Amino acid sequence: MRTRVVAACATGLLTAGVLSGIAAQPASAEPAHTPGGPCLQEDQTVTLSSVADYEDVERRLATIEANSDGRVSVESAGLSGEGRELYYATVGTGDTVFWLQARIHGNELQSTQAVLHILQELGRSNTPEARSIRENLTVVVIPMYNPDGAEANIRQSTTPTRTDLNRDWENFVQPESVAFWELFAEVQPDLGLDLHHMSSAPRVAGTDDLNQFQIGARTVDPARLTDEQWATARQMAEVSLDALDGYGQTHVARYPDIDITNAALSRMLLGGTAPAGETPLSQDVVQGAIFYEVRSVGQKSNGYLATLFERPTMAVLAAAADGSLFTSDWADYDALPYADRGSCGV
Ligand SMILES: [Zn+2]
Numbered sequence: 463m464r465t466r467v468v469a470a471c472a473t474g475l476l477t478a479g480v481l482s483g484i485a486a487q488p489a490s491a492e493p494a495h496t497p498g499g500p501c502l503q504e505d506q507t508v509t510l511s512s513v514a515d516y517e518d519v520e521r522r523l524a525t526i527e528a529n530s531d532g533r534v535s536v537e538s539a540g541l542s543g544e545g546r547e548l549y550y551a552t553v554g555t556g557d558t559v560f561w562l563q564a565r566i567h568g569n570e571l572q573s574t575q576a577v578l579h580i581l582q583e584l585g586r587s588n589t590p591e592a593r594s595i596r597e598n599l600t601v602v603v604i605p606m607y608n609p610d611g612a613e614a615n616i617r618q619s620t621t622p623t624r625t626d627l628n629r630d631w632e633n634f635v636q637p638e639s640v641a642f643w644e645l646f647a648e649v650q651p652d653l654g655l656d657l658h659h660m661s662s663a664p665r666v667a668g669t670d671d672l673n674q675f676q677i678g679a680r681t682v683d684p685a686r687l688t689d690e691q692w693a694t695a696r697q698m699a700e701v702s703l704d705a706l707d708g709y710g711q712t713h714v715a716r717y718p719d720i721d722i723t724n725a726a727l728s729r730m731l732l733g734g735t736a737p738a739g740e741t742p743l744s745q746d747v748v749q750g751a752i753f754y755e756v757r758s759v760g761q762k763s764n765g766y767l768a769t770l771f772e773r774p775t776m777a778v779l780a781a782a783a784d785g786s787l788f789t790s791d792w793a794d795y796d797a798l799p800y801a802d803r804g805s806c807g808v
Contacts, residue, residue: 530585540641543621561651568611573657576771631729654751671713678717694750696792705777715801
């Protein structure tokens with residue numbers, strides 16, 4: 463592993479002091495994505511023993527890199543607030559750079575497992591799909607964006623201000639945000655995918671179907687996006703939907719229409735902000751970016767939940783690699799219902 467040399471902490475803290483008033487904006491700006499648990503009962507015991515923690519990530523990345531015949535390289539983008547490495551892995555040599563990010567919210571557990579599995583497959587598999595992805599894409603995989611939050615099993619950072627790292631790409635209070643922005647500026651991804659868990663398990667609107675998977679094709683109002691960005695996002699959503707069509711009892715819904723400009727994906731798409739001392743990038747860097755929200759942890763279905771991330775993610779990677787992504791329509795996405803916002807499957 464190599465470590466990128468970054469001067470992240472000082473600039474992050476400086477920004478925190480200047481802009482702390484903005485950082486403390488009310489939670490009302492954040493619909494439908496409340497922190498806290500999955501649909502667990504008060505007396506239910508949850509074990510995290512099967513969930514990848516920071517040391518697991520370190521260990522598995524090292525193993526994947528060692529077994530990849532040189533295809534996977536693991537590096538660190540910098541240090542978290544508590545001094546943990548901000549690991550990322552790169553696989554593939556293609557011109558199209560694909561940013562795949564997991565667990566920016568520390569208590570959203572299965573996304574880490576999913577991207578490690580994908581990375582392992584891309585590193586060692588010789589299927590036509592894996593070869594195509596490696597030849598046509600350069601995939602940058604971030605298995606645990608928020609290691610401090612992951613270790614504490616909380617959504618936000620642990621230091622210094624319990625910042626939601628997915629609302630920190632305007633103020634850049636946290637060193638994680640600065641480090642990953644610098645990586646973003648270095649690799650300049652064409653496409654982005656961000657993996658989350660939803661905090662409740664609602665029904666698909668108009669049905670009795672338990673909603674297990676949501677697609678967010680927009681983190682900001684499409685009016686802020688270029689025509690190409692909005693089209694590509696819906697194409698990514700369409701390919702994701704196709705990959706889940708008929709998969710078990712997975713009932714897919716559309717994530718609520720949000721307009722959050724300080725989320726990581728939002729600012730990758732919009733450009734225009736940067737940590738102190740850095741030059742902002744323009745809007746034409748990222749061609750399209752979306753996010754997934756998978757139902758939260760139920761111990762008996764952890765493997766299924768990780769697979770819910772893996773299937774559509776692999777489909778989008780494959781479609782980006784063979785070019786079919788960019789000829790897809792988005793009719794099914796346009797017809798996708800929203801979810802009813804009930805509590806815990808009610
Ligand atoms: Zn989240």
